Amino acid sequence: MATYEIVPNLSEGRDAATIDAAIHAAEGAGARVLHRTSDPVHHRSVLTIAGSASAVLDAAVALAGVAAERIDLREHRGVHPRIGALDVLPFVPLQGGSMEEAVSLAHAAGTRIWERYRIPSFFYAHAAHSPERRLLANVRRGEFEGLTARFADPAWHPDRGDIAAHPSAGAIAIGARPILIAFNIELADGDLSIARAIAKQLRERDGGLRTLRALGLRLRDDLVQLSLNVTDYRATPLHRIVELVRGLARAHGTRVVRSELIGLMPREAAAAAASYYLGVSPPKPESISNS
Amino acid sequence: MATYEIVPNLSEGRDAATIDAAIHAAEGAGARVLHRTSDPVHHRSVLTIAGSASAVLDAAVALAGVAAERIDLREHRGVHPRIGALDVLPFVPLQGGSMEEAVSLAHAAGTRIWERYRIPSFFYAHAAHSPERRLLANVRRGEFEGLTARFADPAWHPDRGDIAAHPSAGAIAIGARPILIAFNIELADGDLSIARAIAKQLRERDGGLRTLRALGLRLRDDLVQLSLNVTDYRATPLHRIVELVRGLARAHGTRVVRSELIGLMPREAAAAAASYYLGVSPPKPESISNS
Numbered sequence: 001m002a003t004y005e006i007v008p009n010l011s012e013g014r015d016a017a018t019i020d021a022a023i024h025a026a027e028g029a030g031a032r033v034l035h036r037t038s039d040p041v042h043h044r045s046v047l048t049i050a051g052s053a054s055a056v057l058d059a060a061v062a063l064a065g066v067a068a069e070r071i072d073l074r075e076h077r078g079v080h081p082r083i084g085a086l087d088v089l090p091f092v093p094l095q096g097g098s099m100e101e102a103v104s105l106a107h108a109a110g111t112r113i114w115e116r117y118r119i120p121s122f123f124y125a126h127a128a129h130s131p132e133r134r135l136l137a138n139v140r141r142g143e144f145e146g147l148t149a150r151f152a153d154p155a156w157h158p159d160r161g162d163i164a165a166h167p168s169a170g171a172i173a174i175g176a177r178p179i180l181i182a183f184n185i186e187l188a189d190g191d192l193s194i195a196r197a198i199a200k201q202l203r204e205r206d207g208g209l210r211t212l213r214a215l216g217l218r219l220r221d222d223l224v225q226l227s228l229n230v231t232d233y234r235a236t237p238l239h240r241i242v243e244l245v246r247g248l249a250r251a252h253g254t255r256v257v258r259s260e261l262i263g264l265m266p267r268e269a270a271a272a273a274a275s276y277y278l279g280v281s282p283p284k285p286e287s288i289s290n291s
Numbered sequence: 292m293a294t295y296e297i298v299p300n301l302s303e304g305r306d307a308a309t310i311d312a313a314i315h316a317a318e319g320a321g322a323r324v325l326h327r328t329s330d331p332v333h334h335r336s337v338l339t340i341a342g343s344a345s346a347v348l349d350a351a352v353a354l355a356g357v358a359a360e361r362i363d364l365r366e367h368r369g370v371h372p373r374i375g376a377l378d379v380l381p382f383v384p385l386q387g388g389s390m391e392e393a394v395s396l397a398h399a400a401g402t403r404i405w406e407r408y409r410i411p412s413f414f415y416a417h418a419a420h421s422p423e424r425r426l427l428a429n430v431r432r433g434e435f436e437g438l439t440a441r442f443a444d445p446a447w448h449p450d451r452g453d454i455a456a457h458p459s460a461g462a463i464a465i466g467a468r469p470i471l472i473a474f475n476i477e478l479a480d481g482d483l484s485i486a487r488a489i490a491k492q493l494r495e496r497d498g499g500l501r502t503l504r505a506l507g508l509r510l511r512d513d514l515v516q517l518s519l520n521v522t523d524y525r526a527t528p529l530h531r532i533v534e535l536v537r538g539l540a541r542a543h544g545t546r547v548v549r550s551e552l553i554g555l556m557p558r559e560a561a562a563a564a565a566s567y568y569l570g571v572s573p574p575k576p577e578s579i580s581n582s
Contacts, residue, residue, distance in 0.1 A: 034580070035578065048580075185570075238565070238569055239568070239569065242568075242569050242570065256570055257570075258570050258571070258572040259569050259570040259571045259572070260571060260572070261571055261578050263578070264578050264579065264580040265578060265579060265580070266579070266580055267558055267561070267579045267580065269565075270558070270561045270562050270565040270579050271561050271565075273564070273565035273568060273569055274529070274560075274561040274562075274564035274565045274568075276568075277530070277533075277564060277565075277567075277568035278529055278530065278533050278550050278564055279476075279533065279547060279548075279549050279550040280549070280550045280551065280552055281549040281550070281551070287326065287552050287554070287555050287556060288555065288556060288557070288558045288561050289325070289339075289555040289556070289557055289558065
């Protein structure tokens with residue numbers, strides 16, 4: 001049986017009970033919750049959930065219901081951009097799965113969530129119906145607060161649902177994509193412009209590393225963060241990103257404090273980083289056992 | 292069902308057909324061969340084989356037969372110390388397995404190999420009957436060529452079999468132990484005394500890193516090697532070893548060329564190295580997926 005993964009990003013990083021309820025709903029739908037992570041400054045949680053096509057689809061719909069019931073975006077303040085209570089919902093093909101089927105699941109989720117909860121959605125990445133919607137950053141521009149203005153533009157009508165956001169739950173970016181590594185790097189500096197400058201130097205759309213998405217965010221008065229999505233960890237391995245950021249940070253007169261993994265990373269990515277730094281040659285991703 | 296692993300070290304690193312035959316014998320016994328690696332300079336191959344208790348026991352006995360039939364130690368020259376055609380045979384408890392059962396399997400393998408092939412064995416590590424035999428280095432001292440002299444000493448009678456080595460297959464060190472990482476580091480120098488000095492500074496029995504076994508070997512006129520057994524990768528992570536060796540190599544006026552993994556390493560060890568060098572904090576070995 002083919003396995004799929006969903007990685008719902010929920011706009012709640014402080015109230016553990018809401019995330020517990022979301023996990024409970026996903027498990028009730030027959031899916032397996034592999035990982036959870038919550039960040040109070042981002043005010044955001046990321047779940048990693050796997051199962052059959054029908055189990056992850058049911059889990060996705062159930063999660064949208066829990067998020068709409070318990071999260072009110074009108075009162076939500078965090079450093080990470082968001083358009084919805086359930087903000088982002090990617091479908092990822094794993095063993096035996098196909099991108100085509102992941103796209104169908106994304107579209108079906110959009111339909112069912114609209115029918116049941118009246119929350120509209122945009123389709124992004126492989127599930128996008130137009131090139132402008134491929135990039136998640138484009139879909140999320142203007143955030144929750146800008147949704148009404150956005151929907152007024154015919155070019156930004158939602159892919160599912162009416163041209164009005166759900167009053168408290170906003171809208172959802174639903175996508176289909178390959179495995180991605182979400183990786184944050186903190187810099188010992190309070191100057192957001194430095195994080196933004198480094199993010200700009202890093203990201204693909206501004207001429208940086210291929211397949212990399214990067215945002216600069218402020219965590220504290222003395223701490224900024226690069227929030228990274230590594231969309232092809234084989235083309236752009238983590239060690240190349242980290243070493244480049246270490247160099248750019250030095251050039252900007254600051255330094256890397258720590259890195260942080262959000263969700264899971266494939267064992268091949270860990271093996272590649274371990275091999276690079278330990279000097280193992282040839283690198284041997286197949287040499288990692290489960291034990 | 293409990294899973295066990297055997298990691299047979301065979302004194303043949305040049306003739307692939309012999310290793311193919313060994314693998315065929317192990318698979319014929321119902322075990323699964325996870326990995327193979329051969330080194331012509333060591334003249335040695337290491338297999339990683341998993342299965343039920345009875346499957347790995349049957350595979351171990353079958354392997355001893357193939358090794359005895361195809362490998363003649365009287366003509367064997369390699370840089371790695373050895374006492375037998377099948378030189379070392381550790382049993383490792385994996386999921387659901389126990390060290391107690393691994394010890395029983397090691398003892399049973401010694402009995403059956405003696406009965407069937409007339410090859411005597413020493414028991415080492417957790418399977419040892421006396422403290423002097425715990426360390427593999429002690430059991431292997433004097434190598435194949437010194438076995439006759441060794442057996443003449445009542446303190447070194449074999450644990451199974453008569454006090455005479457098999458004429459061509461020698462003897463076998465059969466053990467039970469936890470998972471171990473076999474890791475080699477090459478130095479850009481032909482001076483074996485440097486490798487030996489660094490190995491001495493590294494290894495536990497000479498006051499170095501806890502749980503580390505280290506040998507200095509010469510690979511070429513311009514290349515020496517540290518051959519390492521990391522017997523507790525949680526206590527002594529790979530990055531600590533590699534960074535220490537890089538420093539010691541510099542102090543001896545040389546440098547590390549490359550490292551090499553023999554067999555498998557647990558995903559937790561790869562995650563620990565990746566986390567250390569990428570600056571991920573807290574380290575997250577549970578964050579590595581199978582995909």
